[in-house]
Amino acid sequence: xxxxxxxxxxxxxxxxxxxxxxxxxxxxxxxxxxxxxxxxxxxxxxxxxxxxxxxxxxxxxxxxxxxxxxxxxxxxxxxxxxxxxxxxxxxxxxxxxxxxxxxxxxxxxxxxxxxxxxxxxxxxxxxxxxxxxxxxxxxxxxxxxxxxxxxxxxxxxxxxxxxxxxxxxxxxxxxxxxxxxxxxxxxxxxxxxxxxxxxxxxxxxxxxxxxxxxxxxxxxxxxxxxxxxxxxxxxxxxxxxxxxxxxxxxxxxxxxxxxxxxxxxxxxxxxxxxxxxxxxxxxxxxxxxxxxxxxxxxxxxxxxxxxxxxxxxxxxxxxxxxxxxxxxxxxxxxxxxxxxxxxxxxxxxxxxxxxxxxxxxxxxxxxxxxxxxxxxxxxxxxxxxxxxxxxxxxxxxxxxxxxxxxxxxxxxxxxxxxxxxxxxxxxxxxxxxxxxxxxxxxxxxxxxxxxxxxxxxxxxxxxxxxxxxxxxxxxxxxxxxxxxxxxxxxxxxxxxxxxxxxxxxxxxx
Numbered sequence: 001x002x003x004x005x006x007x008x009x010x011x012x013x014x015x016x017x018x019x020x021x022x023x024x025x026x027x028x029x030x031x032x033x034x035x036x037x038x039x040x041x042x043x044x045x046x047x048x049x050x051x052x053x054x055x056x057x058x059x060x061x062x063x064x065x066x067x068x069x070x071x072x073x074x075x076x077x078x079x080x081x082x083x084x085x086x087x088x089x090x091x092x093x094x095x096x097x098x099x100x101x102x103x104x105x106x107x108x109x110x111x112x113x114x115x116x117x118x119x120x121x122x123x124x125x126x127x128x129x130x131x132x133x134x135x136x137x138x139x140x141x142x143x144x145x146x147x148x149x150x151x152x153x154x155x156x157x158x159x160x161x162x163x164x165x166x167x168x169x170x171x172x173x174x175x176x177x178x179x180x181x182x183x184x185x186x187x188x189x190x191x192x193x194x195x196x197x198x199x200x201x202x203x204x205x206x207x208x209x210x211x212x213x214x215x216x217x218x219x220x221x222x223x224x225x226x227x228x229x230x231x232x233x234x235x236x237x238x239x240x241x242x243x244x245x246x247x248x249x250x251x252x253x254x255x256x257x258x259x260x261x262x263x264x265x266x267x268x269x270x271x272x273x274x275x276x277x278x279x280x281x282x283x284x285x286x287x288x289x290x291x292x293x294x295x296x297x298x299x300x301x302x303x304x305x306x307x308x309x310x311x312x313x314x315x316x317x318x319x320x321x322x323x324x325x326x327x328x329x330x331x332x333x334x335x336x337x338x339x340x341x342x343x344x345x346x347x348x349x350x351x352x353x354x355x356x357x358x359x360x361x362x363x364x365x366x367x368x369x370x371x372x373x374x375x376x377x378x379x380x381x382x383x384x385x386x387x388x389x390x391x392x393x394x395x396x397x398x399x400x401x402x403x404x405x406x407x408x409x410x411x412x413x414x415x416x417x418x419x420x421x422x423x424x425x426x427x428x429x430x431x432x433x434x435x436x437x438x439x440x441x442x443x444x445x446x447x448x449x450x451x452x453x454x455x456x457x458x459x460x461x462x463x464x465x466x467x468x469x470x471x472x473x474x475x476x477x478x479x480x481x482x483x484x485x486x487x488x489x490x491x492x493x494x495x496x497x498x499x500x501x502x503x504x505x506x507x508x509x
Contacts, residue, residue, distance in 0.1 A: 003068050003236040008046045008146070009132070011278070014401045016485065017285070017370070018326050036081065036104055038327070049371070055131045058196075058418065058473075059472065060466050060467045060468070060469075060473050061468075061470040062226055062466035062468050062469065063463050063465060065226050065230040065464060065465055067230065067461065069166070069231070070225050070226055070228050070461070070464070071225070071457055071460050071461060072154065072164070072165055072448075073237070073241065074162070074163045074442075074446045075234050075237065075238075077234035077235060077237075077238055078238040078241055079161040079162070079164070080117060080162070080238070081182055081238050081241070081242045081246070082161040082164070082242075082246075083161065084151070084158070084159040084160070085103055085235070086160070087108065087183060087202060087246075087258055088103040088107065088151075090246060090256075090259065090261065091258065091260050091296070091311070092257070092260075092311060093298065094258075094260045095261040095265065095298055096298075096306040097259035097298065097306060097309040097311045098306065098307050098308065098309060098310065103151055104151055104152075106189065106311060106313070107149075107150060108145075108147070108148075108313055109121060109146075109148075109313065109457075110312075111142070111143065111145035112143065112144035112146045113292075113294075113313065113315045113432070114138060114142035114143040114146070114282075115138045115140070115146065116137055116138040116140045119120040120330045121312070122137075123135060123137035123139075123315060123366075124138070125392050128315060128366055129133075129366045130365075131166040131323070131330075131332060131362065132222045133323035133325055133330075133366070134323070134325070134365070135365070135366045135367050136367065136492075137283050137371075138291070139282075139284075139290070140285060141284035142198075142282050143287040144155075144193070144194060144283045144284070145194070145198065145284070148191070150187075155191075156190040156194075157187065157188070157189050157194060158188050158192040158389070159185040159186065159188070159193055159196050159198075159200060160185060160186060160188050161183060161184070161185055161188055162184045162185060162186050162442075163183075163184045163446075164181070164182065164183055164184075164241060164245070165178075166181060166224055166225045166460070167179050167180040167460070167466075167469075168218075168221065168464055169460045169463040169464065169498055169499060169501030169503075170371075170499050170503070171215065171218055171500050172444045172499055173490050173493035173494045173495075173498055173499060173500050174215065174217070174494045175211055175213065175214040175215035175217055175218055176208065177205050177206060177207055177208055177222045177273050177275055177329050178206045178217075178254070179205070179206055179328045180203050180204065180205055180206070180256045180449065181204050181206055181324075182203045182204070183201070183204075183245070183258075184199065184200070185199065185202075186198070186199050186200075186291065187199070187381070191337060194284065194288075195284070195285060195286065196281045196285050196286045197281075197282070197286075198279065198280070198281075198283070198284060199281040199282070200280055201275050201278060201279050201280075201281070202258070202263065202278050203263070203278065203279065203508070204257040204258055204259075204262035204263060204276050205262050205263075205275040206221065206257050206262070207254075207255070207261070207262075207347060209253050209254060209284050214245060214490075215407075215467075218467070219467070219471055220251045220252065221251055221254065222464055222467050223246065223468060224240075224250060225462045226465070226468060228240060229243075242258050243256070244256065244257060245257045246258050248336075258310065260298070261274060261276075262275075262276045263276045263278055263295060263296050264296055264316075265295070265296045265297070265298060266296070266298070267298050267303075268269075268300075268303075269297075269299050270298065271297075272294075273295040273297070273314070273316065274295075275294050276295070277294065277319075278293075278295070278296075278314070278477055279291060279293050279318075280292050280294070280347060281415075283417075288369055289369065289370045289371040289420075289439050290367055290368065290371075290372050291317060291318060291368040291369075291370065291415050292313075292318060292366070292368075293316050293317065293318045293319065293447060294313040294314060294315055295313075295316050296313060296314070296315060297311070297312050297313075297314045298309060299311070299312070305432055309422050310339065314365075315366065317364035317365065317366055317509055318364060318365055318366065318367065318368050318415070319358075319360055319361070319364055319506055319507065320356075320357050320358060320367070320504075320506075320509070321357065321364050321368050322340070322357075322359040322363040322364060323363065323378060324375055324380050326363055326381050327377055327382040327383075327386065327407075328380060328383055328386075329381045335381075335495075336359065336363045337389065338389075339359060339360060339363070340359070340410075341386075341389045341390060341393050342393075342398075343357060343358065343359075343398055343504075344390065344393045344394060344397070346504060347406050347410060348397065348399045348409075348429075349405070350399055350433065350450070351455065351459075352431065352433060352434060352455045352499070353413070353455055353456060353459035353500060353502070354499075355409055355412060355413060356502070356504040356509060357410055357504065357505055357506070357507060358497070358507050359505030366478060368414065368415040370415045370421070370439060371416075371439065375411070375414060375416040375417075376408070376411050377407040377417075378404050378407040378408045378411065378419070379410050381406070387403045389401055390403035390406055390407075394406065400429065401428045401429055402430075404427060405427055405428030405429070406428075408422070408425055408426075409427050409430070409458070412427070413509060417433070418436070419508065420436060420439050420449075423436055423471045425436035432451075434450045434451035434454050435449065435450050435451060436449045437440070437449045438451075439443075457470075458464065460501065463485070463501045463502075466484040466501055467485045470484060470485045470489075473486070
C-alpha cells in the first residue's frame with residue numbers, strides 16, 4: 001500500500017482490517033424507528049423476529065429465537081441506558097486509577113493516537129507498525145477529535161448508542177471466556193469543522209467464572225440472551241441488559257460486562273494485553289473509511305497506590321488483517337505464506353459463516369482502509385511458489401477450489417472485504433459473499449444488511465439454540481457424534497482452536 005507517512009521512520013501506508021467486521025453501524029439517527037419490512041425478512045423459513053418456540057412441558061429445548069432482542073438490540077428505550085459517558089466512567093472506575101482522571105481527558109488521549117508529534121502516545125511512536133506494512137500517520141481529520149469534549153452537550157459533538165450485539169458465538173470452545181458483548185456508538189456532530197462519520201464499538205469479553213467447567217459453564221449466559229425474547233416490554237429488556245452490561249446481577253455468578261478488564265487491560269507499561277478490545281471506524285471529512293483497534297493499559301508510579309495510576313487506550317494491530325505486502329516481497333512473506341497455507345482448511349467451507357482466518361499477530365496491520373480496492377488479496381501479485389503451495393494444499397484435502405478462490409475468501413475476513421470489497425463476490429464452490437449496505441451493515445434507519453439477515457444472524461441464532469439444546473440431552477446422548485455442539489463436536493472445535501461458532505479464536509467475525 002502506498003500512502004505517504006508524515007514520519008520518515010516508518011514505511012508507506014494503508015491497511016486492511018476486520019473491525020467488528022459485519023457488526024458496525026453507520027451513523028444514523030438513534031431515534032429513528034426500525035424498518036418493519038426488514039425485521040420481517042424470513043430466514044431459513046422462520047421470521048427473523050417471530051416469538052420463541054418452547055418444547056413440550058419439561059423439555060428445555062428452544063427454537064424460533066427472535067433476532068431482536070436475543071442477538072441484536074436497537075430499541076431506543078433500551079439504548080437510553082447506555083450513554084457514552086456512563087460506559088467510559090465505568091471503565092475508569094473499574095480500572096482503579098487516580099480519581100482526577102476524567103472521561104474527557106481519557107477520550108482526548110485516545111484520539112491523539114491519530115496524530116503525530118515528538119511526544120509519546122501518537123501513531124508515529126516507535127512501537128507502532130514495526131514491520132513497516134504501512135500506516136497513514138498522521139490523520140489530521142481524525143486527530144481533531146482530540147480537541148472536543150463529547151461529554152458536554154454544548155460542545156456540539158456527541159457519541160450516541162446505536163446497538164447492542166450478542167456474540168456468544170465468539171466464545172472459545174474450551175470455555176476460556178463466554179463470548180463478546182458489544183456496544184456500538186456513532187458520532188453526532190453539529191460542528192461545521194468536524195463533518196463526516198465516526199463509529200466506536202466496545203467489544204467486551206465476558207469472563208467465565210468457573211473455567212474448570214469448560215464451555216458448559218457459559219450455559220446460563222446463552223439462556224439469558226435466548227430468554228430475552230420472552231421478556232414482556234422494552235423497559236423489562238432494558239432492565240435486564242442494563243444489569244448484564246453495567247450493574248451486574250443479570251446472570252448469577254457473572255460480572256457485568258463493562259469493566260476495564262473486558263477490553264484487553266494490560267497492567268503495567270510492558271505487560272501483555274488481555275482479551276477484548278475497542279475498535280473505531282472513522283470517516284472524518286468523508287475522506288477515507290479506516291478502522292483501528294485499541295486495548296486498555298494501566299500504568300502506575302506505585303502499583304500499590306491507585307492514586308498514582310493512569311489508564312490509556314493503546315493502539316494495537318487490527319486482528320485477522322494480514323498485510324497484503326505479505327503476499328509478495330516482504331521479508332516476512334515466506335513465514336506468513338507457510339502459515340496461510342496451513343489455514344486453508346478454515347477457508348473452504350460451504351457458507352459465509354464457516355469462513356475464518358487467524359494469522360499470527362506479527363502479520364497484522366495497524367489500520368484497515370475499507371474504501372480501497374487494492375486490499376483484495378486475489379488481485380495482488382502473489383508469487384508462483386505461493387500459488388503452487390495453495391494448490392497442493394487444496395488437493396491434499398480434496399477441495400475443488402482454486403488458489404484464487406481461497407485468496408478471495410481470505411479477503412472476506414478483512415474489514416475491507418466484509419464491509420465493501422467482497423460484496424457479491426464469487427468465492428468458488430457456488431458461494432457468493434452477501435453484501436453490506438455500502439461500508440456498513442445497518443444504516444441510519446436501522447435496516448440490516450443482506451449479509452446480516454441472510455447469513456450472520458441466522459448462523460448466530462443456530463449456534464445459540466444448538467448450544468442450549470445439546471445441553472438438554474442426558475450425558476450419554478450428548479456424547480453422540482451427531483449432536484451439534486455436543487461433547488464430540490466441542491472436543492473437535494477445541495482441537496481446531498475454534499469458537500462455538502466455528503470460527504478461529506480471536507478472529508473478530
